[in-house]
Amino acid sequence: MLDFKDKVVYQIYPRSFYDTNGDGFGDLRGITAKLDYLKELGVDFLWITPFFISPQRDNGYDIADYRQIDPRFGTMEDFEELSSEAKKRGIGIMLDMVFNHTSTEHQWFQKAISGDEKYINYYKFVDGTRDCPPTNWVSKFGGNAWEYVDSLNKWYLHLFDVTQADLNWDNPEVRDELKDIIRFWKAKGVSGFRFDVINLISKPENLENDYEGDGRRFYTDGSRVHEFLKELVADTGIADMITVGEMSSTTIDNCIKYSNPSEKELSMVFSFHHLKVDYKNGNKWELMPYDKSALKKLFKDWQEQMSKNGGWNAVFWTNHDQPRTISRFGNEEKYWKESGKLFAGIIHFMRGTPYIYQGEEIGMLNTHFTDISQYRDVESLNYFKILQEEGKSSDEALAIINERSRDNCRTPMQWDSSANDGFTTGTPWIEVPEYGKHITAESQINDETSIFSFYKKLIYLRKEYKIISDGEISFDESPEEIISYERKLGDKVLKVVGNLSENEADYSWSDEGYDRLIGNYDSTVNSSNGQVKLRPYEFAVFKNF
Ligand code: TEU
Ligand code: CA
Numbered sequence: 001m002l003d004f005k006d007k008v009v010y011q012i013y014p015r016s017f018y019d020t021n022g023d024g025f026g027d028l029r030g031i032t033a034k035l036d037y038l039k040e041l042g043v044d045f046l047w048i049t050p051f052f053i054s055p056q057r058d059n060g061y062d063i064a065d066y067r068q069i070d071p072r073f074g075t076m077e078d079f080e081e082l083s084s085e086a087k088k089r090g091i092g093i094m095l096d097m098v099f100n101h102t103s104t105e106h107q108w109f110q111k112a113i114s115g116d117e118k119y120i121n122y123y124k125f126v127d128g129t130r131d132c133p134p135t136n137w138v139s140k141f142g143g144n145a146w147e148y149v150d151s152l153n154k155w156y157l158h159l160f161d162v163t164q165a166d167l168n169w170d171n172p173e174v175r176d177e178l179k180d181i182i183r184f185w186k187a188k189g190v191s192g193f194r195f196d197v198i199n200l201i202s203k204p205e206n207l208e209n210d211y212e213g214d215g216r217r218f219y220t221d222g223s224r225v226h227e228f229l230k231e232l233v234a235d236t237g238i239a240d241m242i243t244v245g246e247m248s249s250t251t252i253d254n255c256i257k258y259s260n261p262s263e264k265e266l267s268m269v270f271s272f273h274h275l276k277v278d279y280k281n282g283n284k285w286e287l288m289p290y291d292k293s294a295l296k297k298l299f300k301d302w303q304e305q306m307s308k309n310g311g312w313n314a315v316f317w318t319n320h321d322q323p324r325t326i327s328r329f330g331n332e333e334k335y336w337k338e339s340g341k342l343f344a345g346i347i348h349f350m351r352g353t354p355y356i357y358q359g360e361e362i363g364m365l366n367t368h369f370t371d372i373s374q375y376r377d378v379e380s381l382n383y384f385k386i387l388q389e390e391g392k393s394s395d396e397a398l399a400i401i402n403e404r405s406r407d408n409c410r411t412p413m414q415w416d417s418s419a420n421d422g423f424t425t426g427t428p429w430i431e432v433p434e435y436g437k438h439i440t441a442e443s444q445i446n447d448e449t450s451i452f453s454f455y456k457k458l459i460y461l462r463k464e465y466k467i468i469s470d471g472e473i474s475f476d477e478s479p480e481e482i483i484s485y486e487r488k489l490g491d492k493v494l495k496v497v498g499n500l501s502e503n504e505a506d507y508s509w510s511d512e513g514y515d516r517l518i519g520n521y522d523s524t525v526n527s528s529n530g531q532v533k534l535r536p537y538e539f540a541v542f543k544n545f
Contacts, residue, residue, distance in 0.1 A: 004045075004242045004267055004268070004353050005353065005469035006462050006466070006468070006469040007044040007045060007353060008042070008045075008348075008355075008462065009043065009044070009047050009242075009314075009354070009355045010041070010045070010047070010355075011047045011049070011319055011320070011355055011356065011357045011358060012031055012048045012049070012358055013026075013049050013357075013358060013409075014030070014031060014051050014073055015059060015060070015072070015073075015410075015429060016410050016411065016412045016413060016423070016430070017030055017031055017034070017413050018030030018033060018413060018415065018423060019423060019425075019428075022424060022425045023072075024424050024426040024427045024428045025072050025073075025429050026412070026423070027072070027073050027074045027078070028051060028069070028073050028078040028081075028082050029074055029081075029082075031082055032078070032082045032085050032086075035082075035085055035086055035089055035091065036089075037441065038089075038091060039089045039091065040445065040456070041356075041452070041455060041456055041459065042456055042459040042460060043356065043459065044090070044092065045091065045092045045093070045191060045192065046086065046093055047094040047096065047244075047355070048096065049061075049096050049320055050095075050096045050098060051069055051074075051079075052067070052068060052070060053065035053068045053069075053070050054070055054103055054105075055103055055105050056072070057161055057378060058160065058161050058163075059320075059377070059410070061098050061160070061196060062098075062101075062102075062103035062104075062105075062163055062164045063098050063102055063106065064102070064103040064105040064106045064107075065107075066097075066181045066184075067181065067184050079188070083189055083190070087189070092190070092191025094191060094192040094193060094244075095185050095190050095193055096193070096196060097178075097181070097182065097193050097194070098196040099178050099195060099196065099198065099201065100159070100196060100197045100201050101158065101160060101164040101165055101166045101167060102164070102165060102167060103165075104162075104163045104165050105163070106165075108177075109122075109165050112125070113151065113152065118173070121171050121173075122171060122173070122174050123156050123157070123166060124157035124165075124166045124167075124168050125152065125154040125156050126146075126154060126155045126156075126207065127154055128148070128154065129153070130150070133146040133148075134146055134155055134157075135207050135208065135209050135210065136209045136210055137209075137210055137218070138210075139161070139162075140159060140160050140248075140379070141160055141378055141379045141382050142379075142383055143162075143382070145157060145158060145159055159197075159200060159219070161378055166203070167201070168203075169201045169202060169228050175232065178232065179232060179235050182236040183236055186237075186238065186241075190241075191242055192241040192242030192243050192244075192267070193241065193243050193244075194243075194244050194245075194246065195243065195244070195245045195246065195266070196246055197246055197248050198225075198229065198245040198246060198247070198266075199221050199222075199225055199245065199246075199247045199248060199258075200248060201222070201225060201228055202221075202222025202223055202224040202225040202227075204222060204223075205223070220248055220249045220250055221250055221251065221254045225254075226254075226257055226258070226265060229245075229258070229265040229266065230263070230265055233264055233265060234264065239264050242267050243266045243267045243268075244266060244267060244270060244314050244353075245258055245259075245265075245266045245269050246269075246270045247270060247271050250269070252301065252302060252305050252306065255271055255302075255311055255313075258311075259311045259312045259313075260309065262310065267353075268313060268314045268353055269311070269312075269314060270314045270316065270355075271302065271313070273302070274298045274299060274302070275318075275322055277290045277291045277292075277295045278290035284404055285383055285400055285404060287400060287404075290328070290329055292480050292481060292483075295483075296475065296478070296483050299350070299483070303350055303351055303352075303473050303475065303485070304474060304475065306351075306352075307351050307472060307473050312352060312353070313350070313352035313353075314353050315347045315348075315350045315351075315352035315353065315354050315355070316347065316354065316356075316357070317329070317343055317357075317360070318409055319355070319357050320357070320406065320410055321406045322357075322406070322409055323366050323404065323405070323408040323409065324360075324364055324366045324408050324409055325340075325343050325360065326340050326343070326363055327365045327366035327408070328366075329343060332365050334502070334536075335537045336363060336365075337363065337449075337450075337520075338520050338521070338535075338536065338537040338538070338539075339537040340363040341451060341520035341539055342499070342520055342537045342538070342539040344360075344454060344455055345454075345458065345496070345498065345520065345539040346483060346498050346539065348459075348461075348462065349458075349468060349494065349496045349541055350473065351469075351472075351473045351487070354458075354459075354462070356455065357409060358413050359409070359414065360455075361451065361452050362414065362439055362440065362441050362451055363439055363451040364411075364413075365433070366402065366403070367402070367407060367408055367411055367431075367433045368402065368433060368434065368435070369402065369407075369431070369433070370398075372384050372397075372398055372401065374430075374431055375401060375405055375407050376407055376410070376429065376430050377405055377406045377407045379405075379406055380401050380405040380406060383400075384398070384401055387400055387401075407430060410430060411431065411432060411433055411436070412424065412428050413441075414432065414436045414439055414440045414441065415440060415441050415442060416440050416441070416442035416443075417437050417443070421440055422442070454520065458518075461517070465494075465517075466489060467487050467489040467492050468487065468494070470489055471488050471489040471492070471494065472488045473485055473486070473488075474486050474488070476509075478507060479505060479506075479507065481499060481500050481503070481505050482498065482499055482505055482507050482534065483498045483500060484496065484498070484507065492543070492545045493543070493544045493545075494517065494542070494543050495542040495543075495544075496540075496541050497509070497525075497532065497538075497539070497540055497541075497542075498534075498537075498538070498539045499534035499535065499537055499539075500537075501537075502536045502537065503536060504533060504534065504535060504536065505534045506532070506533055506534075507531065507533075507534060508530055508531050509530070510527070511527045511532060511542055513544055514543060515542065515543060516540055516542055517541045518540070518541050519540040519541070520537070520538060520539045520540075521535055525540055
């Protein structure tokens with residue numbers, strides 16, 4: 001069984017990572033070119049988002065051929081070169097399997113709409129008339145989750161874009177097709193897989209209207225999801241690989257089942273509840289300052305219950321769908337470095353496998369674009385329209401997109417101070433933000449005090465101290481702006497404290513008998529009479545051994 005508990009995964013969004021042929025689009029050879037940078041950081045696996053044949057309507061999450069490399073990213077030889085060069089550096093590759101849906105340009109869907117019954121049954125097609133969709137479900141990208149095909153007098157389901165048709169996992173032929181895709185890439189020597197929105201694959205038997213007013217929750221963690229996952233893993237022999245499931249709107253009980261090794265489903269899960277604490281009324285497109293108490297309670301519940309019940313979390317703040325962490329939760333100006341290190345530390349000392357999203361390790365920020373024409377993401381462009389249909393002015397809509405767009409994390413990786421921050425010699429597919437030239441990998445790699453060096457140390461400490469990967473975890477009661485938890489292994493204790501605010505904060509805890517293991521200020525915390533005084537965005541870990 002692969003031990004992933006002291007490992008760290010680095011997520012690469014290849015189209016924005018590094019472009020080696022000047023077409024403005026990152027490519028696989030670009031990843032190979034940067035393997036020494038990744039080795040320097042110390043990461044163990046690379047999760048690479050999809051680079052298979054795709055019309056790129058959803059930046060590759062709309063796949064038209066699961067076994068071929070999209071020419072934009074390079075060739076199969078480029079992939080094999082990347083894989084062998086990564087292996088030489090002790091780095092494993094995890095591929096991103098999008099098995100909830102395919103692109104409507106996939107040959108299976110093309111055969112379906114030509115009337116081939118076998119392939120109609122590969123998708124969720126429902127008989128009906130154009131004036132009456134089967135349910136009121138809403139697509140994650142806005143609008144109806146059903147699309148009508150006149151030639152078939154049927155609707156098909158698309159929980160995401162209209163060009164992303166949901167597969168029918170109840171059909172064993174579909175499950176067999178997907179197993180063969182896993183076997184194909186396993187034979188190529190990959191180390192593991194990320195499964196995209198895998199908890200949506202089991203659709204409700206009876207297609208009734210969403211009673212919660214939020215269709216998304218209605219069709220998550222369906223009745224056969226665990227059965228399907230167990231079958232996929234058993235029939236492809238991937239139980240001993242590193243696998244992670246993206247779980248949209250899920251529950252702790254399900255995540256224990258998804259990730260407890262005895263269940264033989266996945267190694268770990270991504271859940272997102274902690275990344276919705278700034279969603280007013282649970283709506284991504286209604287802004288509010290993030291709720292610190294809610295954040296701490298979610299961490300407490302998820303960490304403690306998963307730990308007690310043998311589950312395993314992927315721990316992370318961001319990915320290619322989320323805003324940049326410092327912009328969202330920290331402080332871009334006065335406390336840019338302190339808050340970047342604070343949020344990194346909070347995650348990396350938790351019980352789970354940490355994921356670092358490209359650019360996070362150098363403190364990259366949101367785009368602050370000033371015009372909708374600078375945006376590229378289908379979700380953002382749809383919601384710019386929807387928000388105005390709902391009565392927002394274009395400025396108000398743009399301000400919301402500025403905060404919530406997935407493009408915040410999709411701008412090019414900032415390598416150095418040359419043109420386009422060294423990402424491309426051509427015209428980048430999405431602009432490099434104005435601030436970019438001030439935050440680059442080149443300016444941080446050899447700076448001991450940089451955010452990059454702090455991440456490097458966090459990764460090192462996870463391997464150095466077993467208590468971080470194996471210790472129990474318990475969260476303490478603390479004032480609203482302070483997060484605090486303990487890790488315990490035998491009589492060893494790590495005490496982790498963080499000040500989530502830009503003001504000084506007192507925390508009643510005595511550091512008697514403890515030494516600081518790591519912190520984001522040069523000097524250790526001020527402490528007296530059983531109180532520690534934490535500076536703005538201060539992070540510190542203390543050990544009693
Ligand atoms: O994301 C699932 C998902 O729900 C995302 O759309 C994300 O949580 C949401 O946009 C946050 O507001 C996965 C992929 O990570 C995403 O890039 C794809 O667009 C989506 O599935 C469809 O494949
Ligand atoms: Ca390129």
